[in-house]
Amino acid sequence: MTTTGNGQDHRARDAAAIAGEGTGGTGALGALLLADARLPTGGHAHSATLEGAMAAGLTAGLVPAYIRARLRTVALTEAAAAVLALRHAAAPAPDYAPVQSALAARTPSPALRDASARLGRGPTRLARRIAPAHPAVTALDTASAATPGLRPLRPVVLGALAAVFGMGPEATARAALYDDAQTVTAAALKLDPGDPLTAVRWLLDAAPDIEEGVRCAAAVRSPRDIPARSAPLIDQWAGEHADATRRLFVA
Template identity: 45%
Template structure:
């Protein structure tokens, strides 16, 4: 098995010790906002062609920036401009710290990762994942698929705690979501500039996230 495939499997594994278990990919905020559990499959597909496109495009642009020596901070700024809710940005930055801690241990010679960890600014999760992909030799198309899968799997995993059911059912939803979003892979994998990152906003999810950040009873951070 190629090393890049192993890296893709590692990044897509929910057991990766980055603190991802504390996040629901927007599902808990949505359910607290009134989304019924029966609508979760539609929720996953909707995210796959909106917010997940932003995340995947950001990761691909960050990967390209690291590989070419371009300014990765401009990629992060473009992501922030497309992610208006402070709660969503804060959650992404917190997750990024977990990814960086692990990545620096796995790839100690990777200067881009070490520089990000010691930087005066805080990168988003997608930027860090893109940098990991660059250092680990993960292709742009594989990276897009990993991001889309991870978003769907995180939400589906959270549902098992919020509204327990047969895990085989939610696994099918994840696979269906990835298949539904496959048509985006080719175009997203060609992004090389921050301006090319999609601006697929999700105003309702952003509003839910803001309300959720003020909740006193919740299982997940976001």
């Protein structure tokens, strides 16, 4: 750390170094950071709708199938949107409005749109703390302009953070898909406690679906390319969960 100059300049330089501004990015380290459950972004309060699914009768034995279903539908859509947001972040004047609009249109459930906007708040705070002057971060308000009343959706913010960290499309997509699967496994252990090693097996078994999703999401280059993979039952369970009076998770 530099020891000359005023403290404010030191903090700005340190934040830029952490964010990868002028240093080539943090690359793989950034991907690990985004995948770390200890990152203080509020994701622990969400179950990826698993709580709503289990309230509707889904059993613990079906959790692996639930993970695969999400990876092929809603999680794939979000991963593709994150990749597209990363691509838009590379523009001289990033504009996330087309990505936000396309993702909102592909998220027909109001409960899921609201959950995504809530989940976007933590990463937005993180981005503005570590790289407040980065063009990918200062442009985040352009996302909300496309959907009045709806904050930047989480995949859009994830793409912006990926740009800050110097991540590529594949790493961005993999972080998004891994996070979705890991959110389900972590929630499952709270909703129906069992052997944590079983949850690890679920995640490893989902690897082929994650990698297939990475290939699909990384190929997206325009809003029309984002797959519209909503899942009607997940939409239904999310809506019912939003109105539940007794619940462990926010969404």
